[in-house]
Amino acid sequence: MQQVRVRFAPSPTGPLHIGGVRTALYNYLFAKKNKGIFILRIEDTDQTRFVEGAEEYIMESLKWCGMKIDEGIIEGGNYGPYRQSDKKLQYRQYADMLMNNGDAYYAFDTPGKLEELRISAEREGNAFIYNASIRDNMRNSLSMPESKWKELLEKEEPYVIRYKMPLNEDVHCDDMIRGHIVVNTSTLDDKVLIKADGMPTYHLAHLVDDHLMKISHVIRGEEWLPSLPLHFLLYRSFGWEKPLFAHLPLLLKPDGKGKLSKRDGDKMGFPVFPLFWPYGETAKGYREEGYYPEAFVNMLALLGWNPGTEQEIFTMDELINAFSIERVHKSGSRFDPEKAKWFNHHYLQLRSNNELALEFRDYLRAQGYHHDIGDLEAIISLVKERVSFVKDIWRETDFFFKSPDVYDKEVIKKRWKPETPAQLLELKAFLDERDTFTPQITEQAVKGWIEKKEYNTGDVMNAFRLVIVGASRGPHLFDIISFIGKEETLMRIEKGIAVIGNKVQ
RNA sequence: GGUCCAUUCGUCUAGUGGCUAGGACGUCAGGUUUUCAUCCUGGUAACAGGGGUUCGAUUCCCCUAUGGACUACCA
Numbered sequence: 001m002q003q004v005r006v007r008f009a010p011s012p013t014g015p016l017h018i019g020g021v022r023t024a025l026y027n028y029l030f031a032k033k034n035k036g037i038f039i040l041r042i043e044d045t046d047q048t049r050f051v052e053g054a055e056e057y058i059m060e061s062l063k064w065c066g067m068k069i070d071e072g073i074i075e076g077g078n079y080g081p082y083r084q085s086d087k088k089l090q091y092r093q094y095a096d097m098l099m100n101n102g103d104a105y106y107a108f109d110t111p112g113k114l115e116e117l118r119i120s121a122e123r124e125g126n127a128f129i130y131n132a133s134i135r136d137n138m139r140n141s142l143s144m145p146e147s148k149w150k151e152l153l154e155k156e157e158p159y160v161i162r163y164k165m166p167l168n169e170d171v172h173c174d175d176m177i178r179g180h181i182v183v184n185t186s187t188l189d190d191k192v193l194i195k196a197d198g199m200p201t202y203h204l205a206h207l208v209d210d211h212l213m214k215i216s217h218v219i220r221g222e223e224w225l226p227s228l229p230l231h232f233l234l235y236r237s238f239g240w241e242k243p244l245f246a247h248l249p250l251l252l253k254p255d256g257k258g259k260l261s262k263r264d265g266d267k268m269g270f271p272v273f274p275l276f277w278p279y280g281e282t283a284k285g286y287r288e289e290g291y292y293p294e295a296f297v298n299m300l301a302l303l304g305w306n307p308g309t310e311q312e313i314f315t316m317d318e319l320i321n322a323f324s325i326e327r328v329h330k331s332g333s334r335f336d337p338e339k340a341k342w343f344n345h346h347y348l349q350l351r352s353n354n355e356l357a358l359e360f361r362d363y364l365r366a367q368g369y370h371h372d373i374g375d376l377e378a379i380i381s382l383v384k385e386r387v388s389f390v391k392d393i394w395r396e397t398d399f400f401f402k403s404p405d406v407y408d409k410e411v412i413k414k415r416w417k418p419e420t421p422a423q424l425l426e427l428k429a430f431l432d433e434r435d436t437f438t439p440q441i442t443e444q445a446v447k448g449w450i451e452k453k454e455y456n457t458g459d460v461m462n463a464f465r466l467v468i469v470g471a472s473r474g475p476h477l478f479d480i481i482s483f484i485g486k487e488e489t490l491m492r493i494e495k496g497i498a499v500i501g502n503k504v505q
Numbered sequence: 506g507g508u509c510c511a512u513u514c515g516u517c518u519a520g521u522g523g524c525u526a527g528g529a530c531g532u533c534a535g536g537u538u539u540u541c542a543u544c545c546u547g548g549u550a551a552c553a554g555g556g557g558u559u560c561g562a563u564u565c566c567c568c569u570a571u572g573g574a575c576u577a578c579c580a
Binding site for chain 1: 506507508509510511512516517518519520527528529530531538539540541542543544572573574575576577578579580
């Protein structure tokens with residue numbers, strides 16, 4: 001069987017969108033599943049849209065996700081160069097092959113003239129299509145006598161090379177996901193193959209490269225489906241064997257309609273890019289927002305594909321094993337940020353307390369707190385299952401590090417009785433006399449004390465929690481006071497009574 | 506406008522010519538937790554509409570509607 005070789009071929013025009021990451025992922029999964037080769041090719045034939053840093057961003061994104069590139073601009077390989085601009089004008093000879101067999105021609109129409117015709121056609125409700133219906137009226141090597149266009153060539157008049165679309169022919173295409181598609185050439189136009197600057201367009205460049213790189217399967221976004229007939233025709237004109245094609249459905253915005261965009265992410269508070277993009281108009285990234293790559297990849301893989309079982313949690317190896325292109329969906333999927341969080345919650349639970357403590361320590365340092373790893377592990381073990389992100393740990397544990405600044409008004413209203421200050425003062429004295437402060441022993445003692453005093457357990461405990469935590473939240477209270485220690489506990493009781501005590505009634 | 510593609514709970518989806526149309530996220534309720542959260546249990550909720558074909562269609566065909574992509578010397 002033929003070696004499976006697939007490529008991910010982005011343009012370095014900015015940060016890589018998660019839709020692009022998913023395309024890369026499906027290529028990667030397909031390659032690895034079939035013991036094939038995963039290639040990264042940079043498609044930068046449009047020099048005006050090149051963005052500094054984009055190539056590095058793309059490669060770092062793939063690396064973060066755990067996709068290893070087999071052949072690429074850094075990795076090398078036997079089918080380079082892997083950056084189209086490094087081939088510069090080599091594509092021209094392939095256009096000339098088409099010129100020689102009559103499937104392409106020179107066109108000298110200026111962009112301004114074409115634009116003018118396009119606008120006037122639109123005004124009459126028609127589409128402007130540069131094809132057999134109109135090309136005899138245009139300035140090209142088909143409509144002009146040979147002596148005339150050769151003269152223009154000699155005078156170095158700017159020109160493009162266009163593909164000569166056959167007249168009224170049904171083109172039959174096959175797609176591994178969509179099945180059979182038939183399009184008549186009368187609706188297609190004579191696409192530009194070589195631009196006036198001598199560079200190839202996508203249609204020529206990707207096809208030549210796919211052929212030269214021995215690509216076996218082209219797995220790309222649905223936006224390419226309309227030009228699939230053109231690509232089929234080009235393969236025929238070249239006399240080359242075609243790869244197999246698979247067009248992936250789009251990633252849609254969570255609400256409403258349409259393609260997922262950066263604006264949606266900004267508006268609804270979730271990233272649309274894998275990594276933070278630092279240039280120009282910056283963009284948030286999953287990595288920096290605290291997502292784990294396993295969660296991100298797992299979530300992305302299931303957006304538009306599933307194995308047909310009820311399994312939802314997959315490691316990369318499990319994804320590779322389960323993946324099949326036939327089970328990729330036809331219709332677009334809406335992106336659900338809530339489910340992305342759920343995946344991260346799951347993967348965070350798999351982390352050890354020590355791993356999380358290390359991550360959390362970095363976060364704390366940024367806040368100006370410095371703590372022993374052992375202490376952080378202890379705290380994290382108490383709140384781990386309630387957080388989805390490392391940054392959430394702070395929100396759940398701030399009271400371990402500092403006494404409360406404010407006290408929840410609702411809790412005061414509900415639990416702060418006239419007798420509360422006196423009771424807490426008694427509790428403070430009771431605690432003051434205790435030597436051990438371990439959670440279990442202290443809990444037993446305090447509960448015994450409340451019972452003996454015949455106080456209302458709920459009132460006392462909640463008021464106690466209020467002065468320690470500042471609100472009605474957090475892990476077991478006795479775990480908290482054990483961690484902060486006796487001195488701090490007594491201090492917080494005193495402070496709480498002082499601040500809240502005179503606010504009531 | 507034209508061409509092409511798509512359509513199962515709010516979302517991601519499973520599934521079949523005859524099933525109580527399944528799971529997950531969300532949401533709601535109950536339980537656990539003396540708090541909050543987690544967790545557990547349960548509930549809610551879908552075959553876009555209309556025609557066919559058929560003994561029978563969510564499933565096959567057609568039409569409509571809706572959504573999307575493309576329609577550049579961008580990819």
